[in-house]
Amino acid sequence: MRQIANVWRAGFMAEGSHALVPIDVCPILVPKLQGVPKIAAAFGPFFGECDVSATLADNGIDIAIKASRKLADKAVAQFDAFMRENAITRIAVNGETVAQLAPPSIAMGKVLVALPVGGFLQATAEGEEMLARLIDESLGKSKQVADLFCGIGPFALRIAEKRACTAVDSSKPAIAALQFSIRNTQGLKPLKAEARDLFQNPLIAQELNVFDAVVLDPPRAGAESQCKMLARSKVKRVIYVSCDVQSLARDATLLAAGGYVLQQVTPVDQFKYSPHLEAVALFTQLRN
Numbered sequence: 001m002r003q004i005a006n007v008w009r010a011g012f013m014a015e016g017s018h019a020l021v022p023i024d025v026c027p028i029l030v031p032k033l034q035g036v037p038k039i040a041a042a043f044g045p046f047f048g049e050c051d052v053s054a055t056l057a058d059n060g061i062d063i064a065i066k067a068s069r070k071l072a073d074k075a076v077a078q079f080d081a082f083m084r085e086n087a088i089t090r091i092a093v094n095g096e097t098v099a100q101l102a103p104p105s106i107a108m109g110k111v112l113v114a115l116p117v118g119g120f121l122q123a124t125a126e127g128e129e130m131l132a133r134l135i136d137e138s139l140g141k142s143k144q145v146a147d148l149f150c151g152i153g154p155f156a157l158r159i160a161e162k163r164a165c166t167a168v169d170s171s172k173p174a175i176a177a178l179q180f181s182i183r184n185t186q187g188l189k190p191l192k193a194e195a196r197d198l199f200q201n202p203l204i205a206q207e208l209n210v211f212d213a214v215v216l217d218p219p220r221a222g223a224e225s226q227c228k229m230l231a232r233s234k235v236k237r238v239i240y241v242s243c244d245v246q247s248l249a250r251d252a253t254l255l256a257a258g259g260y261v262l263q264q265v266t267p268v269d270q271f272k273y274s275p276h277l278e279a280v281a282l283f284t285q286l287r288n
Contacts, residue, residue, distance in 0.1 A: 165192075
């Protein structure tokens with residue numbers, strides 16, 4: 001894994017509790033994040049009890065801290081040497097950057113994306129590449145694609161290498177990062193990004209009908225409201241990326257009621273030592 005959350009004083013939360021369990025090594029982390037518990041412990045004198053999250057960017061480790069204690073201005077000056085020593089590119093506290101050697105960035109397809117503070121990534125780079133390849137294969141000859149719950153664009157940016165794409169997500173920082181990438185990248189097909197709450201304000205059928213295909217990658221809760229609208233639309237292909245089989249089954253039932261047929265489901269095991277699987281499901285509409 002390339003992200004780790006809720007690390008404090010060199011420990012991890014014990015299952016089902018707030019008790020901290022010291023560890024020496026975490027077998028699911030990429031090697032460059034193995035030292036994060038020790039890094040997290042170093043923030044104790046500054047913040048007391050706090051949550052420390054780390055993301056491995058291409059140019060270093062991105063640290064995000066949630067703390068109730070306010071950081072003294074003079075403390076920031078002490079971070080520079082510590083950051084260089086531990087290959088930390090940015091430290092953010094409660095969503096605000098307090099120290100930065102360089103903007104943390106990560107490659108997505110051919111595009112280098114600047115990470116927003118606390119931005120979500122797929123669990124592994126290899127898993128992301130596999131999911132993107134399965135999406136590309138499932139899109140077939142589609143020319144106009146919507147990528148819903150797009151995050152910072154791991155799929156949209158790859159889709160736009162071949163096809164026009166509209167990317168939508170509720171996270172304004174994620175969309176801002178994606179829009180910045182779009183403005184600073186040449187050679188992509190038309191790609192636009194929009195911030196919109198797809199739970200409360202899903203794209204309606206008339207909006208969806210301009211697309212040949214829709215890609216969905218919702219959080220664990222699924223995309224119930226959006227799938228109800230898709231079931232009324234004329235979209236020919238729906239590619240649903242899911243990390244929760246129960247919400248996928250519920251939403252698949254909604255799509256089936258609207259005339260969609262499940263063509264295939266491909267599991268992607270990117271959660272080592274756990275029963276969880278990512279799945280990519282392809283639905284096609286036969287009633288058009």
